[in-house]
Amino acid sequence: MNPSPARPVLPPRRLSVAPMLDWTDRHYRYFARLITRNTWLYTEMVTTGALLHGDVARHLRFDEAEHPLALQMGGSEPAELAQCARLAEQWGYDEVNLNVGCPSERVQKGAFGACLMAEPQLVADCVKAMRDACGIDVTVKHRIGIDHVEDYGFVRDFVDIVSAAGCRTFIVHARNAILKGLSPKENREIPPLKYHYVHQLKQERPELEILINGGIQTLDEIDRQLLHVDGVMVGREAYHNPYLMSAWDARYYGCDAAAPTRAEVVAALVPYAERMLAEGHKLRNLARHILGLFQGMPGARRWRRMLSDAACLEGADASLLLRALEEISVSRTLSEAHEA
Numbered sequence: 001m002n003p004s005p006a007r008p009v010l011p012p013r014r015l016s017v018a019p020m021l022d023w024t025d026r027h028y029r030y031f032a033r034l035i036t037r038n039t040w041l042y043t044e045m046v047t048t049g050a051l052l053h054g055d056v057a058r059h060l061r062f063d064e065a066e067h068p069l070a071l072q073m074g075g076s077e078p079a080e081l082a083q084c085a086r087l088a089e090q091w092g093y094d095e096v097n098l099n100v101g102c103p104s105e106r107v108q109k110g111a112f113g114a115c116l117m118a119e120p121q122l123v124a125d126c127v128k129a130m131r132d133a134c135g136i137d138v139t140v141k142h143r144i145g146i147d148h149v150e151d152y153g154f155v156r157d158f159v160d161i162v163s164a165a166g167c168r169t170f171i172v173h174a175r176n177a178i179l180k181g182l183s184p185k186e187n188r189e190i191p192p193l194k195y196h197y198v199h200q201l202k203q204e205r206p207e208l209e210i211l212i213n214g215g216i217q218t219l220d221e222i223d224r225q226l227l228h229v230d231g232v233m234v235g236r237e238a239y240h241n242p243y244l245m246s247a248w249d250a251r252y253y254g255c256d257a258a259a260p261t262r263a264e265v266v267a268a269l270v271p272y273a274e275r276m277l278a279e280g281h282k283l284r285n286l287a288r289h290i291l292g293l294f295q296g297m298p299g300a301r302r303w304r305r306m307l308s309d310a311a312c313l314e315g316a317d318a319s320l321l322l323r324a325l326e327e328i329s330v331s332r333t334l335s336e337a338h339e340a
Contacts, residue, residue, distance in 0.1 A: 010068045010094055013169070014226065014252045016040035017245075018213055018235035019072040019097070019141070027281075028289040029066045030272055032238070034265045036245040038253040040068045045099050047112075048075035051084050060091045063272075070095035072141070074102065076112040076122060078129035085130035085138065093136060098126060100142040103177035103187045114177035117146050120158045124165035131166045139169040141213070144197045145176040152197050159201060159208070169209040171233055172198045188214075188236075199228035219247060226252075240292045262293055266325045273318035283320060284313040290321075299328035 017024065017032060019042035029041045046059050051073075062069060071088040073096060075081045081098065088096040100123055102113035116123050123140065130138045140162055144155045159170055175191040182190060193215050202210040212225050213233035222232045238245055243262060249255040260268070273286055287307040294300040306312055306324040313320070 011038040011040075011253060013040050013209065013211055013231040015222070015245075015248045016070075016171075016211065016231060016233045017042060017238045018233050019043060019045055019070075019099070020235060020239065021045060023239050023289070025289075026062050026066070027276070027286040028239070029069070030063050031265075031269060031286075031289055032242060032245060033063075033065050034260065034268045035242060036248045038068075038249050038255065039245060040070060040095075041066055042070045042072050042097060045072045045074045045102065046084075048073060048077065048080040048084050051087060052080060056087065060087065060093075062091075064092075068094045070097050070137075070139070072097045072099055074099045074112050076116055076119075076126065078125045081126050082129040082133035085134040085136075089134040089136050095137040095139055096130060096134065097139045097141055097171070098123070098130070100140055101173050101177065102184070103143075103179055103182070104184045105180075114143055114146055115179055117142055117154075117158055117177070120161040123158075124162045124167075127162055127167045128165040137169060138167060139171060140167050141171040141173070143173050143175060143177040144194055147176065147179055149176070152200060155197060156201060156204065159205065163205070163208060168207075169211070170201075171211040171213055172201065174198050174212060174214040195225070195228075202229050219244070219251065222252075239289075241295045242290070242292055243295070262297070263325060263328075265293065266290075266321055270318045270321055273321060277317060282313075283316045283318065284310075287313060287320075294328055297328070302327040 016039060021044050024042060024044050032039070032041060050059055060071070071093045073081060073084050075084065085096045099113055100116045104113065127138055127140065142158065155172070174193050174195050174197060175187070178187055178191060195212065198210060198212045209230045211231035211233050212229045213235065216222060216225060216232055216234055217237040222234070225232045246259040250259065269290070273283060276286060277283060291304045291307055294303045303324050306320070306327060
């Protein structure tokens with residue numbers, strides 16, 4: 001179990017990386033932390049059943065470097081969520097977040113995720129049980145509506161009921177969740193974004209911390225959103241183009257330290273990879289998360305090819321990362337020579 005020492009004051013949630021199933025595992029989070037020190041990181045969604053009836057350590061273990069770190073939970077039974085919130089605090093997480101936004105049918109069969117927006121009092125009961133069970137922040141991530149409910153009043157009333165149970169932080173994906181007929185991927189693309197709903201929510205409920213999520217990709221877009229809300233959560237762009245995060249500490253947290261170069265990130269990742277390999281992890285489980293590090297740079301294709309090639313990865317050790325970096329250097333030299 002991770003120790004829970006007295007923690008320093010945590011940075012505000014001005015920037016965060018969204019919880020993404022199969023993507024924001026501990027390897028990705030450690031990698032992201034090498035690029036940005038202050039951005040909040042979120043785990044993949046973990047169900048209450050997985051924690052209460054499965055391998056707790058496998059789901060909750062993380063590296064201390066990952067702070068500030070939130071555990072995202074999926075569930076709808078207050079007593080079970082309370083037990084999991086207690087575990088989150090015991091394992092050293094800084095926040096526990098309740099998923100009320102995932103639209104997948106698999107999640108709906110478990111009676112949680114976005115379908116819970118239709119039962120705001122149940123969500124409030126879950127939040128209260130979690131808050132009573134732990135001393136860390138309990139937050140909620142949700143959509144602006146479900147199915148064809150287009151009225152702003154729906155999300156406002158949902159937030160009012162849940163905030164009455166003590167939740168002060170809401171992460172709002174600015175799209176409806178269509179519970180039947182759309183895949184999770186389509187649910188991230190087809191329902192229109194309504195950022196103005198989230199802006200209005202913050203304007204009308206200034207005492208609450210409101211974070212916005214959905215379709216935000218560039219620094220300029222982040223800047224515009226921060227004129228209206230307390231924080232921005234970025235999802236797939238932070239995964240596919242991770243070096244975008246290198247600007248966040250200086251731009252949004254006022255940090256004076258220079259951002260690490262891509263090469264420095266790779267060098268810092270090598271000792272972590274060696275530790276993970278010694279614990280029995282495969283290099284491919286880490287390498288898959290860093291394929292976008294050199295996006296838009298000369299040699300990016302070579303980098304991706306080396307770190308996704310099954311033959312290269314089979315039995316590879318951490319030195320493969322450095323060899324792939326050398327390929328980047330060769331490509332850059334050739335590109336510069338061509339331009340000259």
